[in-house]
Amino acid sequence: MEKVCGLDVHKDSVFACILDEQGKRILEKRYGTLTPDLTALREALIERGCGSVAMESTSIYWMPVWHVLESDFSLKLVNPYFIKQLPGRKSDVKDAQWIAECLQKDLIKGSFVPEGILQQMRQLSRQCRRITKSRVRLEQQMDNQLQRCNIRFSNYVSNQGNNVSLRKVIEALITGERDPSRLVRPVHGRTKNKHGHQVIAASLEGVINPTDIEMLKGCMEQIDLLEKQQAACLNHLEELAEEYFAREISLLCTIPGIQPYSAMCILSEIGNDMSVFGKASHLVGWAGLRPRNDESAGKIQSRKTLHGNKYLREILIQVSWSASRSKKTFLGKKYAHLSKRMKSQKALLAITRKILVVIFNVLRTEQPFDVNRNLQAVMPD
Known part of the structure; x- marks a missing residue:
């Protein structure tokens, strides 16, 4: 020793x-x-x-x-x-x-700690997600401010955060415009056709005081700043990924539901060397997606998943939602089959676990995803 x-x-x-x-x-x-x-x-x-x-x-x-x-x-x-x-x-x-x-006495095993560039990519990807959460909070605060003024336009748009019409209406309010007939002009025609021109115009008529404008202006300035910071952070992340892990990113993008940004986030969390995990089941357990085995006196105490890498689980859940909506892929068919006999959340978690196993095999073999080649590795529950 x-x-x-x-x-x-x-x-x-x-x-x-x-x-x-x-x-x-x-x-x-x-x-x-x-x-x-x-x-x-x-x-x-x-x-x-x-x-x-x-x-x-x-x-x-x-x-x-x-x-x-x-x-x-x-x-x-x-x-x-x-x-x-x-x-x-x-x-x-x-x-x-x-x-x-x-x-x-060799009773403990070390956790996975990425090195060098992967550490930098991990910081950048996590920062992008933190900025997104801050933006959502500010967008909700801005919507609450509009509701306080009895401006109900956000009730008629699907995406409050990235809706261009809503942003233009708020900018017009900040510049001093109060006439509903003018505020309705920048609204997209599809929104006015769906709900009616008069209804949209009525939703833009409210009671606004100078303090409300200051609050909206402050929220817009913070959102603009966060968008600039997020763009710079994402550009830096893309540069590192393109320089050091271009092949791995392209391989991950062959998996259903994974796009370049999600591929960069996944790679920053688990790295490109799968030998550190040994087996796919070890990676699944490290991510906190494997049900615990808690049994005593022949009775199952719990099957809840253990705590793992919450950042990895978050992006994998989003990937799973995307993959499960496609009925043409085997993951979409598997989700439809599982959701018939269990809750949709459990079925989605099962699909997430299967996607992580696919990711492990793609990075380990350095081969693009092929459903016929990888099906045996992910189908058992």
Whole structure:
């Protein structure tokens, strides 16, 4: 056995415990999380000849520690769910010692941590989704402001967020236009033909005060800023994907329901090397799409899925919705079959799991998706 170190990482401190070849403690010390403190931790580990280091995946606090140590040690990032300490023996020092003991006796497996470009792509793809959520929140706030003024035009459009007519109406209101007969002019003809010109004009007549205009103006300015930030973020993501993973993106786009943007998001979360997961079932479990096996005394306690990569699940669910709506693909036919004997949400989750297995096989074999070749790998439930 080699000398190992367990790290209990917190926001403001890192507790380190080093064990020698016989499992005896040779260092127990608390370090800060500033860069000089982490550098001192690295030097202490090098001085004592430590070869492997394990740490819990505590929020984002493990990331700077990982970046400082990754060039000199064999690192393992461990899910805290799998190394819970015994009740009544809980302290930061004991946690670090327990992590070190589990590492030395090879009782834990490291989680997947992407490197280099994939880390950058992951940050960009997640930022795009965060910006989208912020935009939706502002669009809802803007719609509430219009409803407060008794302007009900949003009741007659299908997409409030990206509706061009609604944006033009709000811009006209901000510039001072109040006449419904003029506000109705930028509205798309299909909307006026569907609901009637008089109805649309009546929905644009309301009671507006200067404060309402300031609120709408503030929301529009924030939305414009977020759109610029999202466009820049997406352009950077596309540049990295095109430069380093063009072939993988094209392979993923052969799978039903996957478009270039979703392919980039999926690749940024799972990477292009499937050997780190071993089998498709391991990837499915890591993503949190595999039902748990919780049985006691012959009774099934729970079949709920475990927690996994929520960002990956989110994009895969969207892909599954797209694939399930097509009746020509085997995934659409499978969803129609499953939805007859189970709830639609469960059927969709089953399709999501099958799509992830297809993604694993496409990236592992580096071959485009072929329904005849990949069908056997995804059909069993």
